[in-house]
Amino acid sequence: xxxxxxxxxxxxxxxxxxxxxxxxxxxxxxxxxxxxxxxxxxxxxxxxxxxxxxxxxxxxxxxxxxxxxxxxxxxxxxxxxxxxxxxxxxxxxxxxxxxxxxxxxxxxxxxxxxxxxxxxxxxxxxxxxxxxxxxxxxxxxxxxxxxxxxxxxxxxxxxxxxxxxxxxxxxxxxxxxxxxxxxxxxxxxxxxxxxxxxxxxxxxxxxxxxxxxxxxxxxxxxxxxxxxxxxxxxxxxxxxxxxxxxxxxxxxxxxxxxxxxxxxxxxxxxxxxxxxxxxxxxxxxxxxxxxxxxxxxxxxxxxxxxxxxxxxxxxxxxxxxxxxxxxxxxxxxxxxxxxxxxxxxxxxxxxxxxxxxxxxxxxxxxxxxxxxxxxxxxxxxxxxxxxxxxxxxxxxxxxxxxxxxxxxxxxxxxxxxxxxx
DNA sequence: TCTGGGGTCCTAGGACCC
DNA sequence: TCTGGGGTCCTAGGACCC
Numbered sequence: 001x002x003x004x005x006x007x008x009x010x011x012x013x014x015x016x017x018x019x020x021x022x023x024x025x026x027x028x029x030x031x032x033x034x035x036x037x038x039x040x041x042x043x044x045x046x047x048x049x050x051x052x053x054x055x056x057x058x059x060x061x062x063x064x065x066x067x068x069x070x071x072x073x074x075x076x077x078x079x080x081x082x083x084x085x086x087x088x089x090x091x092x093x094x095x096x097x098x099x100x101x102x103x104x105x106x107x108x109x110x111x112x113x114x115x116x117x118x119x120x121x122x123x124x125x126x127x128x129x130x131x132x133x134x135x136x137x138x139x140x141x142x143x144x145x146x147x148x149x150x151x152x153x154x155x156x157x158x159x160x161x162x163x164x165x166x167x168x169x170x171x172x173x174x175x176x177x178x179x180x181x182x183x184x185x186x187x188x189x190x191x192x193x194x195x196x197x198x199x200x201x202x203x204x205x206x207x208x209x210x211x212x213x214x215x216x217x218x219x220x221x222x223x224x225x226x227x228x229x230x231x232x233x234x235x236x237x238x239x240x241x242x243x244x245x246x247x248x249x250x251x252x253x254x255x256x257x258x259x260x261x262x263x264x265x266x267x268x269x270x271x272x273x274x275x276x277x278x279x280x281x282x283x284x285x286x287x288x289x290x291x292x293x294x295x296x297x298x299x300x301x302x303x304x305x306x307x308x309x310x311x312x313x314x315x316x317x318x319x320x321x322x323x324x325x326x327x328x329x330x331x332x333x334x335x336x337x338x339x340x341x342x343x344x345x346x347x348x349x350x351x352x353x354x355x356x357x358x359x360x361x362x363x364x365x366x367x368x369x370x371x372x373x374x375x376x377x378x379x380x381x382x383x384x385x386x387x388x389x390x391x392x393x394x395x396x397x398x399x400x401x402x403x404x405x406x407x408x409x410x411x412x413x414x415x416x417x418x419x420x421x
Numbered sequence: 422t423c424t425g426g427g428g429t430c431c432t433a434g435g436a437c438c439c
Numbered sequence: 440t441c442t443g444g445g446g447t448c449c450t451a452g453g454a455c456c457c
Contacts, residue, residue: 031425
């Protein structure tokens with residue numbers, strides 16, 4: 001058995017923990033740069049504010065219904081996520097942290113010693129008590145069914161936040177009413193194809209299709225999903241998260257950038273963040289892609305969205321190397337006369353740092369910057385993120401995000417602790 | 422004025438090898 | 440009537456997730 005635990009309206013709930021007067025009120029959390037709505041409280045959902053709605057187009061609804069608006073505060077959400085995951089870890093021998101607000105729990109054999117509904121209720125009560133974050137739980141024999149159970153628990157108040165699917169009868173009862181587009185692994189394209197070409201409207205309709213047809217239209221992924229929905233577990237719990245194969249750091253800018261200097265500072269900053277992420281997972285990268293793009297929404301402005309791939313002589317995770325090569329790439333693609341809205345750096349061809357292939361034609365020691373990077377990370381760990389950084393990343397931060405409605409980092413910064421008077 | 426930022430896996434087809 | 444048969448690697452594109 002697997003449990004899927006999902007935090008309800010996670011970012012919105014995080015904001016509420018530190019401001020309980022928001023309970024019962026509609027609130028939304030915006031994406032970086034305050035662009036789109038990426039989280040909504042139930043009250044905001046009821047007002048018809050869709051996921052991904054563009055913030056500035058919602059002005060009327062927000063004013064009319066006194067919707068509270070927040071900028072994203074990932075430092076806060078990340079820390080709250082850690083707290084929730086730590087609590088969940090106490091209820092299972094193995095946990096897979098699936099996303100910032102979701103985790104799979106290994107519940108194998110639990111039904112022999114526990115009533116699963118009661119056990120779920122217990123998890124729910126204790127996590128919410130200890131973190132302030134409300135959660136929903138779905139328990140079932142496969143991951144895909146646990147997802148189904150979780151959604152059922154969340155949508156239907158009758159379940160009080162915990163849904164257990166532990167018999168074929170219960171599973172069928174739910175699947176015949178479960179919309180196909182809500183199934184994990186069925187996105188917009190597949191839902192449309194299944195609806196229109198095969199009259200599939202529910203999860204049950206889907207598992208009634210032949211293996212052959214599913215394999216032909218959706219490959220082995222689709223076939224695996226069918227087995228999972230039938231109760232045959234194909235997806236294991238993955239408690240150890242593998243290293244990333246690609247790492248990307250990109251942002252939209254608070255204001256458009258025309259000149260090379262601020263753009264290069266942004267790219268250098270993103271490059272050093274990629275290098276930091278590489279060091280954190282103990283890997284090096286051999287390839288760097290730099291991209292810049294104009295605002296694709298402003299039709300009157302000239303558009304230009306180039307990218308450039310560079311290969312390092314030897315894979316590296318040194319900020320000095322990654323920044324140097326990223327800036328070389330930027331020089332190749334930068335053109336005067338455009339207003340750039342966004343830039344990003346992607347590092348790929350990632351290898352473990354102790355398995356470096358050295359370069360026959362380069363005399364450089366690949367471990368040259370190892371000590372200085374270690375010192376850099378130690379200092380920043382102690383004094384705060386990016387307190388010590390490369391000069392190329394600049395001091396102006398002309399490109400910084402728009403974050404008009406950001407709350408404080410209540411749980412991670414001594415300077416920003418909550419004041420109680 | 423204003424439109425997010427990350428990731429993964431699978432498949433088909435082309436080029437090449439012996 | 441009757442095409443050889445077995446591989447690998449790489450890339451682009453398409454689907455999906457949160």
